[in-house]
Amino acid sequence: xxxxxxxxxxxxxxxxxxxxxxxxxxxxxxxxxxxxxxxxxxxxxxxxxxxxxxxxxxxxxxxxxxxxxxxxxxxxxxxxxxxxxxxxxxxxxxxxxxxxxxxxxxxxxxxxxxxxxxxxxxxxxxxxxxxxxxxxxxxxxxxxxxxxxxxxxxxxxxxxxxxxxxxxxxxxxxxxxxxxxxxxxxxxxxxxxxxxxxxxxxxxxxxxxxxxxxxxxxxxxxxxxxx
Amino acid sequence: xxxxxxxxxxxxxxxxxxxxxxxxxxxxxxxxxxxxxxxxxxxxxxxxxxxxxxxxxxxxxxxxxxxxxxxxxxxxxxxxxxxxxxxxxxxxxxxxxxxxxxxxxxxxxxxxxxxxxxxxxxxxxxxxxxxxxxxxxxxxxxxxxxxxxxxxxxxxxxxxxxxxxxxxxxxxxxxxxxxxxxxxxxxxxxxxxxxxxxxxxxxxxxxxxxxxxxxxxxxxxxxxxxxxxxxxxxxxxxxxxxxxxxxxxxxxxxxxxxxxxxxxxxxxxxxxxxxxxxxxxxxxxxxxxxxxxxxxxxxxxxxxxxxxxxxxxxxxxxxxxxxxxxxxxxxxxxxx
Numbered sequence: 001x002x003x004x005x006x007x008x009x010x011x012x013x014x015x016x017x018x019x020x021x022x023x024x025x026x027x028x029x030x031x032x033x034x035x036x037x038x039x040x041x042x043x044x045x046x047x048x049x050x051x052x053x054x055x056x057x058x059x060x061x062x063x064x065x066x067x068x069x070x071x072x073x074x075x076x077x078x079x080x081x082x083x084x085x086x087x088x089x090x091x092x093x094x095x096x097x098x099x100x101x102x103x104x105x106x107x108x109x110x111x112x113x114x115x116x117x118x119x120x121x122x123x124x125x126x127x128x129x130x131x132x133x134x135x136x137x138x139x140x141x142x143x144x145x146x147x148x149x150x151x152x153x154x155x156x157x158x159x160x161x162x163x164x165x166x167x168x169x170x171x172x173x174x175x176x177x178x179x180x181x182x183x184x185x186x187x188x189x190x191x192x193x194x195x196x197x198x199x200x201x202x203x204x205x206x207x208x209x210x211x212x213x214x215x216x217x218x219x220x221x222x223x224x225x226x227x
Numbered sequence: 228x229x230x231x232x233x234x235x236x237x238x239x240x241x242x243x244x245x246x247x248x249x250x251x252x253x254x255x256x257x258x259x260x261x262x263x264x265x266x267x268x269x270x271x272x273x274x275x276x277x278x279x280x281x282x283x284x285x286x287x288x289x290x291x292x293x294x295x296x297x298x299x300x301x302x303x304x305x306x307x308x309x310x311x312x313x314x315x316x317x318x319x320x321x322x323x324x325x326x327x328x329x330x331x332x333x334x335x336x337x338x339x340x341x342x343x344x345x346x347x348x349x350x351x352x353x354x355x356x357x358x359x360x361x362x363x364x365x366x367x368x369x370x371x372x373x374x375x376x377x378x379x380x381x382x383x384x385x386x387x388x389x390x391x392x393x394x395x396x397x398x399x400x401x402x403x404x405x406x407x408x409x410x411x412x413x414x415x416x417x418x419x420x421x422x423x424x425x426x427x428x429x430x431x432x433x434x435x436x437x438x439x440x441x442x443x444x445x446x447x448x449x450x451x452x453x454x455x456x457x458x459x460x461x462x463x464x465x466x467x468x469x470x471x472x473x474x475x476x477x478x479x480x481x482x483x484x485x486x487x488x489x490x491x492x493x494x495x496x497x498x499x500x501x502x503x504x505x506x507x508x509x510x511x512x513x514x515x516x517x518x519x520x521x522x523x524x525x526x527x528x529x530x531x532x533x534x535x536x537x538x539x540x541x542x543x544x545x546x547x548x549x550x551x552x553x554x555x556x557x558x559x560x561x562x563x
Contacts, residue, residue: 121317121318121319124320124322126279126315126319127315129308130281130311130312130313131383131384132305132309132333132336133336137335141332141335145323146323219323220323221323221324221364222322
């Protein structure tokens with residue numbers, strides 16, 4: 001049996017890997033949010049009963065989105081290698097991992113956003129329509145603003161999903177905590193590295209959940225009458 | 228001010244096409260309140276949605292100040308929507324905005340700059356009596372208060388027509404009163420023309436000048452409330468006037484029995500006593516009662532008359548403005 005890696009070295013590994021993971025998750029969550037929200041808005045606007053119902057377009061878009069979500073992330077990683085090389089210039093490292101992570105999360109965010117937007121009551125939307133508001137204004141001031149707390153929660157869910165995916169990307173040369181856990185922890189049978197990585201991942205997931213919950217509550221103006 | 232001409236709307240249903248509106252005509256004069264009533268499924272909701280320009284009718288016109296709004300699209304449609312303020316059915320406020328923020332929404336749509344917007348919002352919250360609730364969120368308001376905010380929002384962009392779709396359906400009788408008061412005030416203080424779609428005849432009783440009865444997608448009765456109540460055969464009279472019970476045993480002891488509808492202070496107060504003294508007849512009230520339509524007292528009494536000049540007395544009441552209908556159960560012509 002090999003000697004366990006000293007704690008100080010484990011700590012150094014963890015700091016570097018955590019930095020890489022946070023970088024991957026933060027940037028890909030941001031990109032997926034920025035690109036996924038328009039997809040979700042588009043899905044909702046073209047839905048039957050939406051502001052701009054286009055059933056055929058809606059079905060087509062929905063099909064593409066669901067296909068993207070059904071794609072195993074590992075397959076997507078491999079599929080997107082050439083795109084990554086085109087965009088980033090290389091296919092290895094945390095920055096390169098951001099491309100498949102973002103692309104994979106866009107349809108995910110799109111569906112979540114559409115679900116959230118569809119919860120805005122139709123009478124609220126129609127009331128805005130009768131004021132003579134443009135569709136752009138209704139999307140901005142009514143659909144997105146009314147569902148802002150739920151949108152923030154949806155992005156939190158996405159960030160945690162991306163935390164998981166980033167571990168997978170890590171194995172394929174992305175670095176980060178997943179890479180650390182598999183290469184040093186699993187393949188070199190170092191339980192100390194393996195379990196401390198799991199602990200750090202659990203802490204990160206908890207912190208993400210907590211932060212997004214807090215943010216969602218902070219922007220929510222719905223209160224019960226007794227408050 | 229607003230006219231609806233020959234409006235038709237058909238929906239695909241499970242058993243073929245359903246004709247929700249079948250040639251509806253309405254005419255609301257400037258500064259008056261029209262109540263559109265009718266049973267469930269009569270087409271009220273469809274009519275309201277068409278007038279709110281949320282639903283495009285198959286054919287027909289909706290004219291505000293002579294301009295047909297039905298065929299408009301794009302920015303012309305958005306501008307037209309500002310002419311018709313809508314209080315939609317059900318909860319329609321933005322829950323993430325304060326009362327003031329909700330009232331400001333139509334002004335934002337119309338591109339009114341901030342300072343003017345704030346002044347206008349304050350005026351409207353004052354009109355609906357919610358100045359102290361400007362900073363409250365919908366979840367902190369009662370149902371009646373939320374509905375009054377919705378009325379203020381509908382009025383914000385100074386529309387010439389206010390459409391209220393079942394504005395009181397979710398409210399208890401007390402808060403219903405406060406919402407109706409606000410609608411009536413909008414007409415009185417802003418001169419706005421009001422169209423209320425409702426299943427509640429109490430709304431017609433309280434605030435409507437005119438009424439249109441919708442049934443099976445058609446207007447089966449349309450006119451001034453005070454005119455229609457004088458017509459005993461009208462649905463409006465049947466649902467707004469006090470009921471008269473039949474009492475054949477009592478009625479047999481009179482030469483003449485008739486139902487008399489009296490409209491206005493003068494008529495209700497003086498007509499029957501004066502008929503008694505003028506024609507020397509005995510006139511007794513057998514049933515019915517007094518009510519109020521808006522500010523106007525209105526009565527429907529069943530009266531029994533004894534005396535030689537009973538017929539003359541009834542004729543005189545008719546000439547003086549009472550609506551007289553002799554009841555078929557009365558012993559007509561016995562004493563002639």
